[in-house]
Amino acid sequence: MNPTRTELKITIAKLIEVAYSEDKGVTTKIVREKGSFKLTVDQDGNARLSSKVGIVNFSASDTLDRVGANIKSVSVNFTAGEGKKIKYTAIIDIKVAKIAISGKFDIEALITSCSGILCRAAKSLKSRHDGYEMELQKIMEQ
Amino acid sequence: MKLFVSLMLSLVLYGCSMLKTEQTDLYKEYIKQAQAVENNTMVSNRSSFFTSEYLKEVDLADEKSLLVLNLSKYVHQEFSHYQKIEGQKGCLSINGIENNKDPVSLYLEYKKERGLWLVDYMFLHLMESSEDYAKEALCPREVESMIFK
Numbered sequence: 265m266n267p268t269r270t271e272l273k274i275t276i277a278k279l280i281e282v283a284y285s286e287d288k289g290v291t292t293k294i295v296r297e298k299g300s301f302k303l304t305v306d307q308d309g310n311a312r313l314s315s316k317v318g319i320v321n322f323s324a325s326d327t328l329d330r331v332g333a334n335i336k337s338v339s340v341n342f343t344a345g346e347g348k349k350i351k352y353t354a355i356i357d358i359k360v361a362k363i364a365i366s367g368k369f370d371i372e373a374l375i376t377s378c379s380g381i382l383c384r385a386a387k388s389l390k391s392r393h394d395g396y397e398m399e400l401q402k403i404m405e406q
Numbered sequence: 407m408k409l410f411v412s413l414m415l416s417l418v419l420y421g422c423s424m425l426k427t428e429q430t431d432l433y434k435e436y437i438k439q440a441q442a443v444e445n446n447t448m449v450s451n452r453s454s455f456f457t458s459e460y461l462k463e464v465d466l467a468d469e470k471s472l473l474v475l476n477l478s479k480y481v482h483q484e485f486s487h488y489q490k491i492e493g494q495k496g497c498l499s500i501n502g503i504e505n506n507k508d509p510v511s512l513y514l515e516y517k518k519e520r521g522l523w524l525v526d527y528m529f530l531h532l533m534e535s536s537e538d539y540a541k542e543a544l545c546p547r548e549v550e551s552m553i554f555k
Contacts, residue, residue, distance in 0.1 A: 266479055269508060269532045333473045341554065355554050359463040361474050361528035362546070364553055368534075 267332045272365050273404040274397060276340060276354055277374055278327045279303060283313040284375065286322040293317050295371050298344050305338040333358050348372050373403045432489045432498040432516055435523050440478040448475050457519050457526045477530050480510050490543035494518040499540035499549075509536040513546040 280303070284291040294301050294315045301315035309325030328335050333356070340354040349368045356363040377399050439455045442448040452461060452475055465471040484502040491497075496516040504510050515527040529546030531538070531553065540549070 266473055266476055269504065269506075272532070332470055334468065334470045339554070353554055355550065358474055360460045360526075361477060361530065362550060363477075363530045363532065364550070365532040366534050366538075366553075 265332060269365065270401055270405060271331065272354070272356065272363070273367055274400045275327060275331055276303075276352065276365075276367075277369065277400045277404050279305070279311060279324055279338075279340075280313070280374060281377075282322050282324065282327055283311070283320045287320045290318040290320050292375065294320065295342075295350070295375070300341065300343045302342070303338070303340040305335075307336050311338075333363075367404060369404050374400075377403060430491055430496065430523060432491070432496050432514070432523060433487050435516070436478070436487075436498055436500065436514060439525065440481070443476050443478050454522070455525055457517050457524045460524075460526055474528070477512060477528050480504055480530055480532070481512050486539070488540060488543035490545075496523060497543055497545035497548075499543050501536075501539040504532075509533050509539065511538070511540050511549075513540070513544060513549050515546050 280291070280295065283303075291313060294313055294317055297315060297317050299315060301313065303311065303313050305311040305324040305328065309323055309328060311322050311324035313320045313322075324338070328338070336357040336359050338354065338356050340352050342350050342352045345351040345368050348370050350371045351366070351368045353364065353366045356365070377396075435455075439448075442451050442455065448455070449466065449472070452464070456464075456475070460474070463471070464474060481500055481502040482505040484500055486501045487498060489496060489498045494517060498514045498516065500512045500514070502510055502512075511531040511533065513529040513531070514525050516523045517526040518524075527546050529549050531549065533539075538553075544552075
């Protein structure tokens with residue numbers, strides 16, 4: 265079954281949360297600054313969240329493995345939107361085709377979601393967690 | 407004289423009809439492709455729709471790999487389309503909605519291979535607003551450079 269638009273949006277949120285769990289301080293600085301920032305994942309699953317204020321390197325393999333597509337690479341451009349909203353455009357390379365997805369979300373809501381028990385529980389289970397998925401969906405589908 | 411005029415007219419009409427049948431309609435090719443996806447016959451008929459280079463990336467044993475054969479499924483209802491052809495290459499842009507009514511555009515690049523117009527590359531745009539719909543025929547790589555600067 266093809267991954268849905270919602271699943272792809274949730275995957276982008278999860279990648280930011282993996283960066284956050286890798287380096288809370290730098291990730292928070294990157295996503296809260298007013299300028300733009302980037303997220304890239306290469307064909308080996310090496311991910312990088314970066315802006316002029318810093319870089320966080322992490323592995324995206326576990327997160328991307330759960331998507332129903334053979335993903336070669338991912339590139340996401342984030343820019344500041346109205347208020348606390350962040351706008352993004354993602355390009356997902358699936359070798360002979362690409363999928364582009366655009367959207368916006370509240371970065372504070374995303375960071376808060378990952379400070380809570382829900383997020384920690386989901387990570388410790390290392391599997392799908394309905395409550396966590398639903399919370400991410402709510403944030404990403406504003 | 408009348409016979410000569412009738413004969414000439416018939417020849418002209420025949421010539422026009424031949425020209426018409428030789429026109430390439432990539433949209434018709436797309437409809438066949440989308441129907442094969444809907445009817446679950448795409449895997450067995452894949453070489454009728456995709457180039458050999460494209461199919462090199464499809465591993466039939468891996469369900470995730472089949473996504474690239476089924477991208478037309480995201481277009482639940484189609485509203486408009488545009489095509490352009492330059493020599494042995496053609497591009498088709500499709501605008502429509504997903505089954506939840508979200509706007510979507512699918513851009514297909516075709517290449518002539520074995521006398522058939524076959525898909526060689528695709529770009530699916532899951533956009534936020536229908537304002538971003540294709541307004542002309544664009545090739546997948548052209549769209550990518552426009553939306554991802």
